[in-house]
Amino acid sequence: MKLGELEKLILGYLWQVESADVKQVHLHFEKTRGGSLNTIQSTLDRLYKKALLSRHKVGHAFQYQAKVERHELIGQLIKSVTNDFISEEDDNSLVTAFSSMTRECNQEQLLKLETLIEQQRLKLKQENR
Amino acid sequence: MKLGELEKLILGYLWQVESADVKQVHLHFEKTRGGSLNTIQSTLDRLYKKALLSRHKVGHAFQYQAKVERHELIGQLIKSVTNDFISEEDDNSLVTAFSSMTRECNQEQLLKLETLIEQQRLKLKQENR
DNA sequence: GTTAAAAACCGATTGTTAGTCGGTTTTTTA
């Protein structure tokens, strides 16, 4: 999966406002970056076709909303960018990649991370009982 | 940063063999995927210009070698794909992204991860003393 | 030193995907 600049911006916007139509999105980006209504339109459409947005008619116009949570998408992106380098056999490679990331985390973030992973582990244990 | 298919393959190969010249790389991929020597050449060059490979003359021809460890590159890629979605203010976003990833890890991987993060935390503590 | 082979470099072409927007069709509504 590959996302363009405007696609990311629009996605970010829709995570904020929950739901918006073309006009609304256009209005929002008009000031900050410009772009015609058609540009916004086709970008929304592209995101819709990528199944990153859902949409439904409200009155006359489509209302668009993010179909994936931000952290979901981030996870997906990480996975897709990572997949080509992670071999099935080498269980360590993913872990090593993580460690490469955590090098830039601060104390607080690391602690949160640890807690989260611990929770995940316990959940997994529960399921495999 | 964006990597093409052949670029990834060549990178992967160079992580295996440590060092190789154009001919050698070409020979390796000739069977599995084809591509002329020139194609390999320019791809190596592209990777070199991206600072992902280093090279030096040995005798007549350049020897290329990976300039980044695999896990380093993975970290870089994760960061680049992630950056646009992680805001400075929201300390949680990176953590949440991680958690989204760990959902697919198994027990053993999670344990390793936890250990690594713990180590990282201690190291950080040490430094900030 | 000249020349043939090897290696490196240059430039052109193709393919993919995002960004951009004009113009047409369809739908709504007044």
Place this chain on the structure above:
DNA sequence: TAAAAAACCGACTAACAATCGGTTTTTAAC
């Protein structure tokens, strides 16, 4: 039913990887 709004279609640009032919530069052999 006609004007306005919304959706859709198609074309063009831009960035970048892949591909390879052909030329220049370098090396090595006589």
